[in-house]
Amino acid sequence: MSALKHFVFPDHAPNSGTVKAKCKYCPTYISGNAKTTSNFVTHLKRKHRDIFIQSKSEDGTQISQTNISNFTKSTSVSKYSANDASQMQITDALVSFVAGNLTTLSVVESPEFNAFVESLNPKYQLPSRKHLSSKLLYQKASNIQSNIKEKLHSAESVCLTINLWSNRQMKGFLGITGHFILDWCMKSIMVSCKRFKGKHCAENIRQEYEEAVACYNIADKITNIITDNASNMTKAFDFSLPGYTCNHEEINSKSDSEDENDESELEPIKLDFPEDDLPKHGRCYAHTLQLVVRDGLKDASPHLKTVISKASNIVRYVRKSINASDILEGEKRLQADNTTRWNSQITMICSVLEVSEEKLNKLDTIKVTGYMSVNYYKNYA
Incomplete structure (x- = not known):
């Protein structure tokens, strides 16, 4: 019989080199080589003589020196090789996931992510962060660029x-x-x-x-x-x-x-x-339209200018005030105006009007609108 069954090996014992295994009967760790396992047999003879003799009598033969790699095959799953089709396919999907979602490269070092991948396919080997950043991403970018060149070459x-x-x-x-x-x-x-x-x-x-x-x-x-x-x-x-x-x-x-x-x-x-x-x-037509709207608002009536200005003040106030954000919790986010979007002013005013009047009245409107009631916006918007 094999002496290795009396020791606990790491989950991923190497097929070559030295490995340490814990004795099942004492806290001792024994070092052994993949080619030579005599240290394990010697430990049983010296420290656990009774177990050694009992195992020998049950088996009827001397305890053999089984190779560590053969023993660990039953306790761990063999991984894909680097050139395996499944390994390459999953790695390509991983690179697309990292690049497409702008995910941090450290995700491959996360224990939770490693456990997730292990549960999906125990045979897959996650690439290291260095290999991902220095080689895999560059290969992916090169493939994408080649695909773009091919499509542009085919276009008239x-x-x-x-x-x-x-x-x-x-x-x-x-x-x-x-x-x-x-x-x-x-x-x-x-x-x-x-x-x-x-x-x-x-x-x-x-x-x-x-x-x-x-x-x-x-x-x-x-x-x-x-x-x-x-x-x-x-x-x-x-x-x-x-x-x-x-x-x-x-x-x-x-x-x-x-x-x-x-x-x-x-x-x-x-x-x-x-x-x-x-x-x-x-x-650009959209940019030209924005310039037209911007110039048109310069000549707008005083009432319209006041509505836009006060609505903009409300939005800025809510975005900087924790209390105001708590009051408007559950409501749609107020939209700020933008100098490069021709319809952003009307979108901003509509977002303010969608908030219930009761909640708007709870805001510190005196600081924001200068004693102006919410009904002012509903009358002139």
């Missing part, structure tokens, strides 16, 4: 929407989204979203745009580019060239009226310029 033409913004830490980001039709279906793909360092000038914007386009080799497929109305965006995507800002008829008419001997002016060169091959720059 591509339209781009480009936006530049800053987060709360005042770090700039440039986002480029591609839109095209493939297999009679409308597709939208994030072409680029990266940190934008330096001045937000037209030259830097154009450089980042050209790098993104060159990465996917779609310069000849772009037909339209949509941006907001900012001057740096407008200048960055002005594809007109010097000497071609006016049409050919105007150039020819001017050349006929000028003195032929006047060498101070360059004669217009008649070239068949491929204007249709250059992207056409358009301005």
